[in-house]
Structures are given as structure tokens and as C-alpha cells.
Amino acid sequence: MTSGLSFLIAARRCEIDALDQLARTSELVGAIGRLVHALQRERGMSNVFLASHGGRFADQRGPQIAECLALEQQVRAGFDRLEAEHHRAVGAGHGARLFSRIAWVLPGLDALPALRRRIDALELQPAQAVAAFAKLVAGLLAVVFEAADGATDPEISRLLVAMFNFMQGKEFAGQERAFGAAALALGRGDDAQRQQWRHLIESQERCFQVFIDFSGDAVRTLWHDSQSDAVLAELERLRRKGATSVPADALLSQAWFDCCTRRIDAMQTVENCLSADLRALCDHKTAQARSELAAYRQLLGTLAPQAGGALFFDDAQQAQDTTPAQLGRHLERSVLDMVQEQSQRLQAMSDELDTVRASLNERKIVERAKGLLMAHRRLSEAEAHKMLRQTAMNQKRRLVDVAESMLAMADYLPLEPAPRR
Amino acid sequence: MTSGLSFLIAARRCEIDALDQLARTSELVGAIGRLVHALQRERGMSNVFLASHGGRFADQRGPQIAECLALEQQVRAGFDRLEAEHHRAVGAGHGARLFSRIAWVLPGLDALPALRRRIDALELQPAQAVAAFAKLVAGLLAVVFEAADGATDPEISRLLVAMFNFMQGKEFAGQERAFGAAALALGRGDDAQRQQWRHLIESQERCFQVFIDFSGDAVRTLWHDSQSDAVLAELERLRRKGATSVPADALLSQAWFDCCTRRIDAMQTVENCLSADLRALCDHKTAQARSELAAYRQLLGTLAPQAGGALFFDDAQQAQDTTPAQLGRHLERSVLDMVQEQSQRLQAMSDELDTVRASLNERKIVERAKGLLMAHRRLSEAEAHKMLRQTAMNQKRRLVDVAESMLAMADYLPLEPAPRR
Structure with missing residues (x-):
């Protein structure tokens, strides 16, 4: 027969297990x-390499690929570490979703060597190579998203949400x-192009806003410092040029590429700082939880094994009982107080976690609408995303609002007949 | 280096672990x-025993207590089984909350013998004994609530939500x-009493409505059959009598008590059926998941270890690639399809789970408002609940609406100074 005290400790141990798990996941997110940063650089080089028919970045690609590897x-x-530890701590539905995301992205990593060989052989169009890398990066970011969504500590969850949004x-x-590099190099500037460009700008601004909302002062300052006024002014100037119809201009395209690269490379310092903060927070939380557990154990060692039992019905009786002896009883901090404190703390954490996690809903709604389109119209994920985005651009509404309308109308969507029936 | 296939399987194993855990939790809920039913009977007997100064139910209490034990x-x-298994499967924040609820209720069970001795010695008022049992039952129901809230399978979660609401x-x-027994025996019938009576009626009707919404046809039919028209007519007649000011009437009080007891005992058949359904569903789900895992393993054994990799970038390339050779490629059901299917299934489950869990929010909001009152006004939980209920009755609003207003105004609540500072 186990006493209430054991469960007080068991609850704490559960928390520690979850924190250990979060520390591993956070390490992985870093x-x-x-890796995403290195792949983004490789994507940029591959794009130019293919566009210049192997003329440019031929030498730099090798070292960049080595870094990626x-x-x-x-x-x-x-x-692998997550998988090896899974029977100890992950459990539950969240672990399944995280592993499912990993199962999705691993074939993408497996397919990288073949992709690189096709790029070496100049067998792909620049846009094809860019799309392939983008798909892999999206798969990696989905793992980060799941890690943020599954975090059980609100403070760590905040940082993971900031991290995910920053990476996105x-x-x-x-x-x-x-x-932009392709648009400026080709020189056309039609409405559709301008809309898509604006979509990319607005999407990144929305992500950075969430990142700012969920970050501490130090990281926020670093972010502002990293985005130098000179680079931002140049960026906006080139964006403006891109928005007006200009003739094809290889030099302008190059200037754009370099300016963006300076900006993106500067972002990496912010991401490294976020990653270090995340690791430090996990270490701090785990150490704190362990020392609290030790204090619990010591305190509980001094109490009778069924302490707290005698007091359980006290306040229920007090409501009717007005004898002063009852009211005057000052008791040492009892097991009941500790349990109540723990339970309130867990409740507060759970409430805060719900609030933080709500910020991830926008993406979930878009994913759900995409899934609906894929099922109802038999589209690939890329096609479904394109269709949603097109609707948003046509209606001048946010992607998430279009997705929400679509989900609300789900029952009215016709089901496309299956092919070859 | 682990392949995507291993993570496909790892995700499935996570789900199975979670289902095993749910099966144990569901067993516990049953x-x-x-136990709650037996304690409710003991409470009823203790109430009458004390009110009759030991005259009635003196003989029946002994066997009832033995059943409770x-x-x-x-x-x-x-x-104990949950605690012993905790390192294998519970994990995460949910396990901590469940254990914390158990830690809270165990001292209550420990304190039962002392409570019973005081009842034997006629040292308590009937209302005191009723309140003490009610507090213990509330603690046990909180464990059931947490089990429903932490379930990771939407179908099982639905049944647990139905079960919790039925029990509540x-x-x-x-x-x-x-x-009602006390009210009819004492014969007063003021406004406050009528309001509290109505509150108890409305609260139970709301719970039973949620139970009905979340139950299958068979259980619903059983529920309607269990509430015989004769008993319900008698119940309503006595409620009406209670609502008008009548003189003290011991016989009427007794008739009320017997009528309620018939109704409540009949409820137990419904609860047993729910409990059996829950067990059967858990068994079915676990067996299904295991056989699917076995099928996975067999299928994957026939595939190359890095299957799927070659196809990963296919659709990203298809967008630009229009060679008919590409489009005509019909491939056997690949790892990628399985991963995508799993990921969509997990996402759908998670969405459905959110919907089911939303029905538990009402109680969470009330709990949160109570916690706020306890902290700000330094009230006990019982006092906080009473205050909320009183406000709801005065304003003729639902408890949850009052709680919501209170949370919305949290920042404006004055913080009561700490005692003895």
C-alpha cells in the first residue's frame, strides 16, 4: 500500500523525466x-551554380556540402538518441507525432546524395533544386514544430515557439x-510575381513578430542589432526595384543575393543565441527540479508515513465547526499543503502551456485545411498549399483566414471521385 | 544510423505504450x-444514522463499510500499479497531474477510519459527515477527470469524458x-435553500447532458430505461413539495430519501455498462494497434532499408517537370505513403482529441477561478466554491460564466494582505 507521499514524489519524477526529454529534444532542435542553415546556404549556391550552368560556386559547393554532411x-x-530513450520517457501521443515527423524527413536526408549528383550533372533547373531543398527544410522544421507543440514546460515551450518561428x-x-534573385535576373514583373513576393515578405514578418513576442529582452536586442540599418535599407531598395517592372539585370540580381545573404547570415547569430538560451534553461530547470525532489525526500523522511491523513477532513468540518480549538491549530507545513501547492503549480503550468501552444494553432489550421484539400481534391501537398495561397492572394486575405473558412465549409466540399475507378 | 522505417515503427510503439497506459487508467476509473458508489451509500446511511442519533442504519453501516474497504x-x-509502471509509459506533464491528484486523495482514504469512529461515537453533525464524504468523493472524481483529460486516444477519451460526467x-x-432529506426533515423552505436545491438539480442535468452527448446508443438507451417514469414522477413531486414551504415532515423526508436511492442505485447499472464498454474499447484498440504493428514490421522486412529516399524529392520536381515518363511511374505502396498516412492519422486524432477535451474546459475554468479566489482572498477551496456559487445564484448566471468573468477581471482583483505579517 503506497502512501500519498510516494505519489507526491512520483509526480515530481514524472516532471523530471519530461524535462530530461525536453533537454534532449532542445539539443536536437539546435x-x-x-543543419537547416547549412542547407539554406547549399541551396543558394546550387541555385546560382545551376543558373550559371556550372560557372559559379563550383569550388565553394564542395566545402559547403562537407559541412552539411x-x-x-x-x-x-x-x-537516434530520442529513439533509444523512447521507452523510458517519451510515451503518449506526442512521442508518436514527433517520431512520425522524423520518419518523414529521414528519407529526404537519404535522398540528398542523389539530388546533389543531379545538380553536379546540371540535370535540374534552378527552381527544381530550390524546391527540393525547400521540401527537406520544411520536413526538418516540422520536427521542430512538433517539439515545440509537445513541450510540457511553459517556459521551455515559449523558447521553442520563438525558435520555431525564427527558423521558419x-x-x-x-x-x-x-x-528575388530569379525575378531580377529574368526581369519580368507581373502581378502574380509581385503577389508571391509580397506573400514571402509578409510570411516572414509574421514569423519574426511571434519570435519577438516570445523572446526575452537580450535576444530581442541582439535581433535588432543583427539587422543593420544599412542592410535593411538596401534590402528595401531592391524589393522596391523588384516590385516595378525592370529589365533583366544580372548585376542587380547578384546585389540582391548578396544583400539577402548578409542578412540571413546575421540571423544565424541570433539563432545560436536562442539555442544556447534553450540549453541553459533546460539545464537550469532540470537542476532545480532535481534539487526540489531531494528537498522533498528529506522533508518527507521526517514525517510519519501517513501524515496528512488526520487533517484531510478538517476544512470540510470547519465550515460548520466553530470551536476555537479547531481554528487555533497551527500545524507545521503538512503533506496536504505540499500536495495542494504542487497541484496548483501543475495547474498553472498547464494553463500557461495552453496559452503558449495557442500560438501554434495558426499553422495547425493551415495544415488541416491542406489535408482537407488533399483528400477532397486529390492534390499533392505542394498543390494544396499553392491553391490555398492563391486563394488568399486573390481575396487579399491571410492564409490562416482562408484555411479557417475552408474548414468551416468542409461539409459542403464535394468529394472528388477516385482516379481509375 | 537509423532509417525512417525505424521511426515509423517507433511512432507506432509509442501509441501502443500510450494505449496500454490508458487501459490501466481505465481499469482504475472503473x-x-x-468505490464512489459504495461511499455514497455509506454517506447516506451515516447521514440518517447521525440524524436519528444512532437509531437507524446502525446494523447496515457495518456491511456497507466492509464493502467500502x-x-x-x-x-x-x-x-500502485500506475506508480510501478510510471517509468515505462506515463511520462510527460500529464502523468505528473494524475499522480498529484492521487497524492491528494490518498490522505483522505487514510483518514476514513478516524472519520468513521467519530460517526460511531455520534461526535459529528449529519451535515459535517456529508461534507467529509463529499470532499473525499470530489478527490476521487478529480482523479477520473485527470484520466479523461490526459487520454491520448480520442475514442477512449470520449468514453472517459462520458464516464466522468456520469459519475459527477x-x-x-x-x-x-x-x-433534500435534511430540508424536508427540517421543514424550512427559504429562498437560499430553494436556490441551492435548484443549483444541485441543474448541475446534475448538465453533467448528464454531456454524458448523453458523448455516449453510444446502447448506453443512452440503458440510461433512459434505468430512469423509470414512476421514480422520476415521484422525484419531481417531492422536489415540488420541497420548493414550497412545508412543515417539517419526517415521513416525507424518508420517502424522498428512498426515491433518490432507487434512482441512484439504478444509475449504477449504467455506470457498470460504461465501465465494461471502456474496458472492451481499450482491449480492442490495443489488439488492433499490435496487429497493425506486426503488419508494418512484415511489410517493412520486404523493403530495402532506405526505401522511400529515392522518391522524396519527386513531387517537388514534378511541379516543374512535365516529362510523361515521370508522371507514368506507378510505384508500389511506398514507405513515404505509409509515413504520410500515419502522420495524417495522428494529426486527425490530435484534432479530434482537442475537440473532445474542450468539453472539459468548463470545469477547468471553474477550478482556475477558485484558485484565483483562494490566492487573492485567502479562502479555503470550499469557501471559494461557495462564494462563486453564491454569486452565480445571486446573478442568475451559470457557474462557469461567473468564473469566466472573474478570470477576465483577474488583474483588477485586490490582493488580500497575508495574515499575521
């Missing part, structure tokens, strides 16, 4: 961030770099 | 239901029995 090994090792914003900035 | 042993054994509705019915 490694993913570094090294970072990929770290990410794979992180995946940076990815939109990378896509804008590729898109 | 045992708690039986036996059922308590089953519940404690269930707690039945507990309100039990409180109404005690309240």
Missing part, C-alpha cells in the same frame, strides 16, 4: 537549426532570396 | 466508480438526496 550526422545522432521566418527569407 | 483496496492497488452527475444526485 542541431536541426545548424557533418551537421547531418549530428542531427541523425540526435534522432529565416526560411521564408531564404525563399525570398531565391525568388 | 474501480473508482465502484474491499473496494478501497482495489483502488489502492490500481494506484450521480454525485450531484447524491448531494441532492442528502440536501
Whole structure:
């Protein structure tokens, strides 16, 4: 027969397990961030390499690929650690979703060597290579998203949400770099192009806003410092040029690419800082929880094994009982107080977690609407996303609002007949 | 280096672990239901025993207590099983909350023998004994609530939500029995009394409505059959009598008590059926998940270890690639399809789970408002609840609406100074 005290400790141990798990996941998120950054650079080089028919970046691609491979090994090792530990701590539905995301992205990493060979052989169009890298990066970011969504500590969850949004914003900035470079090099500037460019700018701004909302002062300051006024002015000037119809201009395209690259590279310092903060917070929280557990154990060692039992019905009786002896009883901090304190703390954490997690809903709504379109219209994910985005641009509404309307109308959507029936 | 296939399987194993855990929790919920029912009977007997100064139910209390003790042993054994298994599967924040609820209720079970001795010695007022049992039952129901809130499978979660609401509705019915018996025996019938009576009726009706919304046809039919027209007519007649000022009437009080008891005992058949359904559903789900895992493993054994990799970038390239060779490629059901299917299934489950869990929010809001009152006004939980209920009755609003207003105004609440500073 186990006493209430054991469950007080068991609850604490559960929290510590969850924190240990979060520390591993956060470590992995940091490694993913570094790999994504390297892949973004490789994507940029591959884009120019293909566009220049192998003329440019031929020498730099090799070292960049080597860096990607090294970072990929770290990410794979992180995946393996999670898998090895899974029976100890992950459990529950969240672990399943995280693993499912990893299962999705690993074939993408496996397919990288073949992709690189096709780029070496100049077998792909620049846009094809960019889309392939973007798909892989999206898969890696989905792992980070799941880590943020599954975090059980609100403070760590806040940092993971900031981190995810920063990485996603940076990815939109990378896509804008590729898109703008092609647009300026080709020189057309129609309405559709301008709309898509604006979409990439607005998407990244929204992500960075969430990042700012969820970050501490130090990181926020670093972010503002990293975005130098000179680079931002140049960026806006080139964006303006891109928005007006200009003739094809290889030099302008190059200037754009370099300006974006300076900006994106500067972002990496912010991401490294976020990643270090995350690691420090996990260490701090874990150490704190362990020392509190030790204090619990010591305190409980001094109490009778069924302490607290005698007092349980006290306040229920007090409501009717007015004898002063009852009211005057001052008791040492009892097991009941500790349990109540723990329970209130857990409740407060859970409430705060719900609030933080709500910020992730926007993406979930878009994903859900995409899934609906894929099922109802038999589209690929890329096609579904394109269709949603097109509707948003046509209606001048936010992507998430279009997605929400679509979900609300789900029952009215016709089901496309299955092919080859 | 682990392949995507391993993570596909790891995700499935996570789900199975979570289902095993849910099966244990559901078993425990059934045992708690039986104990609560026995405690409700003991409460009713103790109430009459004390009110009649030991004259009535003196003989029946002994066997009832023996039944309670036996059922308590089953519940404690269930707690212990959860604790013993915790390092294998619970994990995460949810386990901590469940254990914290158990830590809270165990001292209550420990304190039962002392409570019973005081009742034997006629040292308590009937209302005191009723309040003490009600507090213990509330603690047990909080464990059931946490089990429902932490469930990771939407279908099982639906049944747990139905079960919790049924148990909570039945507990309100039990409180109404005690309240009405005292009211009819004492014969006063002021406004406050009528309001509190109405509150108990409305609370139970709301719970039973949620139970009906979340139950299958079979259980719903059983519920309607269990509430015989004759008993309901008698119940409403006595409620009407209670609502008008009548003189003290011991016989009427007795008729009320018997009528309520018939109704509540009939409820137990419904609860047993719910409990059996829950067990069957858990068994079914676990068996299904295991056989699917086996099928996965067999299928994956026939594939190359890095299958799927070659296809990962296909659709990203297709967007630009229009060669018919690409489009005509019909491939066997690949790892990528399985991963995508799993990921969509997990996402759908998670969405459905959010919907089911939303039905638990009402109680969470009330709990949060109570916590706020306890902190700001330094009230006990019982006092905070009474204050909220009183406000709701005065303003003729629902408890949850008052709680919501209170939370919205949290920043404006004055903080009561700490005592003895």
C-alpha cells in the first residue's frame, strides 16, 4: 500500500523525466537549426551554380556540402538518441507525432546524395533544386514544430515557439532570396510575381513578430542589432526595384543575393543565441527540479508515513465547526499543503502551456485545411498549399483566414471521385 | 544510423505504450466508480444514522463499510500499479497531474477510519459527515477527470469524458438526496435553500447532458430505461413539495430519501455498462494497434532499408517537370505513403482529441477561478466554491460564466494582505 507521499514524489519524477526529454529534444532542435542553415546556404549556391550552368560556386559547393554532411550526422545522432530513450520517457501521443515527423524527413536526408549528383550533372533547373531543398527544410522544421507543440514546460515551450518561428521566418527569407534573385535576373514583373513576393515578405514578418513576442529582452536586442540599418535599407531598395517592372539585370540580381545573404547570415547569430538560451534553461530547470525532489525526500523522511491523513477532513468540518480549538491549530507545513501547492503549480503550468501552444494553432489550421484539400481534391501537398495561397492572394486575405473558412465549409466540399475507378 | 522505417515503427510503439497506459487508467476509473458508489451509500446511511442519533442504519453501516474497504483496496492497488509502471509509459506533464491528484486523495482514504469512529461515537453533525464524504468523493472524481483529460486516444477519451460526467452527475444526485432529506426533515423552505436545491438539480442535468452527448446508443438507451417514469414522477413531486414551504415532515423526508436511492442505485447499472464498454474499447484498440504493428514490421522486412529516399524529392520536381515518363511511374505502396498516412492519422486524432477535451474546459475554468479566489482572498477551496456559487445564484448566471468573468477581471482583483505579517 503506497502512501500519498510516494505519489507526491512520483509526480515530481514524472516532471523530471519530461524535462530530461525536453533537454534532449532542445539539443536536437539546435542541431536541426545548424543543419537547416547549412542547407539554406547549399541551396543558394546550387541555385546560382545551376543558373550559371556550372560557372559559379563550383569550388565553394564542395566545402559547403562537407559541412552539411557533418551537421547531418549530428542531427541523425540526435534522432537516434530520442529513439533509444523512447521507452523510458517519451510515451503518449506526442512521442508518436514527433517520431512520425522524423520518419518523414529521414528519407529526404537519404535522398540528398542523389539530388546533389543531379545538380553536379546540371540535370535540374534552378527552381527544381530550390524546391527540393525547400521540401527537406520544411520536413526538418516540422520536427521542430512538433517539439515545440509537445513541450510540457511553459517556459521551455515559449523558447521553442520563438525558435520555431525564427527558423521558419529565416526560411521564408531564404525563399525570398531565391525568388528575388530569379525575378531580377529574368526581369519580368507581373502581378502574380509581385503577389508571391509580397506573400514571402509578409510570411516572414509574421514569423519574426511571434519570435519577438516570445523572446526575452537580450535576444530581442541582439535581433535588432543583427539587422543593420544599412542592410535593411538596401534590402528595401531592391524589393522596391523588384516590385516595378525592370529589365533583366544580372548585376542587380547578384546585389540582391548578396544583400539577402548578409542578412540571413546575421540571423544565424541570433539563432545560436536562442539555442544556447534553450540549453541553459533546460539545464537550469532540470537542476532545480532535481534539487526540489531531494528537498522533498528529506522533508518527507521526517514525517510519519501517513501524515496528512488526520487533517484531510478538517476544512470540510470547519465550515460548520466553530470551536476555537479547531481554528487555533497551527500545524507545521503538512503533506496536504505540499500536495495542494504542487497541484496548483501543475495547474498553472498547464494553463500557461495552453496559452503558449495557442500560438501554434495558426499553422495547425493551415495544415488541416491542406489535408482537407488533399483528400477532397486529390492534390499533392505542394498543390494544396499553392491553391490555398492563391486563394488568399486573390481575396487579399491571410492564409490562416482562408484555411479557417475552408474548414468551416468542409461539409459542403464535394468529394472528388477516385482516379481509375 | 537509423532509417525512417525505424521511426515509423517507433511512432507506432509509442501509441501502443500510450494505449496500454490508458487501459490501466481505465481499469482504475472503473474501480473508482465502484468505490464512489459504495461511499455514497455509506454517506447516506451515516447521514440518517447521525440524524436519528444512532437509531437507524446502525446494523447496515457495518456491511456497507466492509464493502467500502474491499473496494478501497482495489483502488489502492490500481494506484500502485500506475506508480510501478510510471517509468515505462506515463511520462510527460500529464502523468505528473494524475499522480498529484492521487497524492491528494490518498490522505483522505487514510483518514476514513478516524472519520468513521467519530460517526460511531455520534461526535459529528449529519451535515459535517456529508461534507467529509463529499470532499473525499470530489478527490476521487478529480482523479477520473485527470484520466479523461490526459487520454491520448480520442475514442477512449470520449468514453472517459462520458464516464466522468456520469459519475459527477450521480454525485450531484447524491448531494441532492442528502440536501433534500435534511430540508424536508427540517421543514424550512427559504429562498437560499430553494436556490441551492435548484443549483444541485441543474448541475446534475448538465453533467448528464454531456454524458448523453458523448455516449453510444446502447448506453443512452440503458440510461433512459434505468430512469423509470414512476421514480422520476415521484422525484419531481417531492422536489415540488420541497420548493414550497412545508412543515417539517419526517415521513416525507424518508420517502424522498428512498426515491433518490432507487434512482441512484439504478444509475449504477449504467455506470457498470460504461465501465465494461471502456474496458472492451481499450482491449480492442490495443489488439488492433499490435496487429497493425506486426503488419508494418512484415511489410517493412520486404523493403530495402532506405526505401522511400529515392522518391522524396519527386513531387517537388514534378511541379516543374512535365516529362510523361515521370508522371507514368506507378510505384508500389511506398514507405513515404505509409509515413504520410500515419502522420495524417495522428494529426486527425490530435484534432479530434482537442475537440473532445474542450468539453472539459468548463470545469477547468471553474477550478482556475477558485484558485484565483483562494490566492487573492485567502479562502479555503470550499469557501471559494461557495462564494462563486453564491454569486452565480445571486446573478442568475451559470457557474462557469461567473468564473469566466472573474478570470477576465483577474488583474483588477485586490490582493488580500497575508495574515499575521
